[in-house]
Amino acid sequence: MRYAPGIEEFVSRSNKAMPPDFYLKPVAEQRALYLGLGQEFPYELPEGVAIADDAVEHDGRRIPIRVYRPEDRRGRGVLLYIRGGGFVVGSLETHNTVAAELAANSGLTTIAVDFRMAPEHPFPACLEDCYGALCGIVAAAERFDIDPERVVVCGDSSGGNMSVVLCMMSRDRHGPRLAGQAPISPVLDFSRWRDGGEDAPLLTGGEMEYYTACYCPNAADVLEPYVSPLVRGEFHGLPPAYIMGAELDSLVVDATTYADKLRENGTEVELVVEPGLVHAAVRARQLSPDVMDAWLRYCAAAARLAGVTE
Numbered sequence: 001m002r003y004a005p006g007i008e009e010f011v012s013r014s015n016k017a018m019p020p021d022f023y024l025k026p027v028a029e030q031r032a033l034y035l036g037l038g039q040e041f042p043y044e045l046p047e048g049v050a051i052a053d054d055a056v057e058h059d060g061r062r063i064p065i066r067v068y069r070p071e072d073r074r075g076r077g078v079l080l081y082i083r084g085g086g087f088v089v090g091s092l093e094t095h096n097t098v099a100a101e102l103a104a105n106s107g108l109t110t111i112a113v114d115f116r117m118a119p120e121h122p123f124p125a126c127l128e129d130c131y132g133a134l135c136g137i138v139a140a141a142e143r144f145d146i147d148p149e150r151v152v153v154c155g156d157s158s159g160g161n162m163s164v165v166l167c168m169m170s171r172d173r174h175g176p177r178l179a180g181q182a183p184i185s186p187v188l189d190f191s192r193w194r195d196g197g198e199d200a201p202l203l204t205g206g207e208m209e210y211y212t213a214c215y216c217p218n219a220a221d222v223l224e225p226y227v228s229p230l231v232r233g234e235f236h237g238l239p240p241a242y243i244m245g246a247e248l249d250s251l252v253v254d255a256t257t258y259a260d261k262l263r264e265n266g267t268e269v270e271l272v273v274e275p276g277l278v279h280a281a282v283r284a285r286q287l288s289p290d291v292m293d294a295w296l297r298y299c300a301a302a303a304r305l306a307g308v309t310e
Helices: 007-017 027-040 096-106 125-139 158-172 205-215 219-223 252-264 289-305
Strands: 049-058 061-070 078-082 109-113 151-156 180-184 241-246 269-274
Touching: 007 027, 049 096, 049 125, 061 096, 061 125, 078 096, 078 125, 078 158, 096 109, 096 289, 109 125, 125 151, 125 158, 151 158, 151 289, 158 180, 180 289, 241 252, 241 289, 252 269, 269 289
Parallel strands: 078 109, 078 151, 151 180, 180 241, 241 269
Antiparallel strands: 049 061, 061 109
């Protein structure tokens, strides 16, 4: 295993701040440890981005969101950002600087969704929240000053799963027509994690087994197309994609297989497997020049999918 520069330090510090067996602790403690990663790897908010909490309505439900508006916008496209955390940990705060940097680097309005989490709210609660947010944002396009035809869904890890599934839901339900998708290290086959699996840096088989059980307490749901797209999903009619994978991530096979499925169905895809990177490496962008380079390329690719020209 050959780490990119800075990644060995990132893995070591991450494991000290959030031990690999964190998932054995009570859920509240898990979430506190995850929030603490922001103290271990602090980032300042970028200048020139206005941040405001808001909400949208869909089917009688109110869904909280956070809106990031760069002062120097490069278009009226919008990036819908869905955070990772295994559907169990994370919040708007844990990914606040990531979403703000995505807005600053892309030059586009970026909107993060605050969805319900497992195990209190298992599948499909978070998906319905994210789909409702997507529909509500498009319906309120004039209020947000965005182009409803230039929406790109972005997300990392479990958020990458939801960004992919949102594309499928929108197709199947004749919902908003998406301009693109940009998943980072998406988990797209939960069936291989029901009984544990291989360990990788910052993502153990036990952790994935735990997340799977939390998200799908009904074991049969693991095979649902909107849970494990690679098992029973259909890949026609999906928007163009930029997929970022990591070489040393046990989920890299999901990214590469998904890219193949999209190509087989005529969808334009750019797949980049970043050498020497691990799962959730975006948090190491100040430690590793390779991560920063990958992150900036990702932001630029998301902007291109939303119609920004160089």
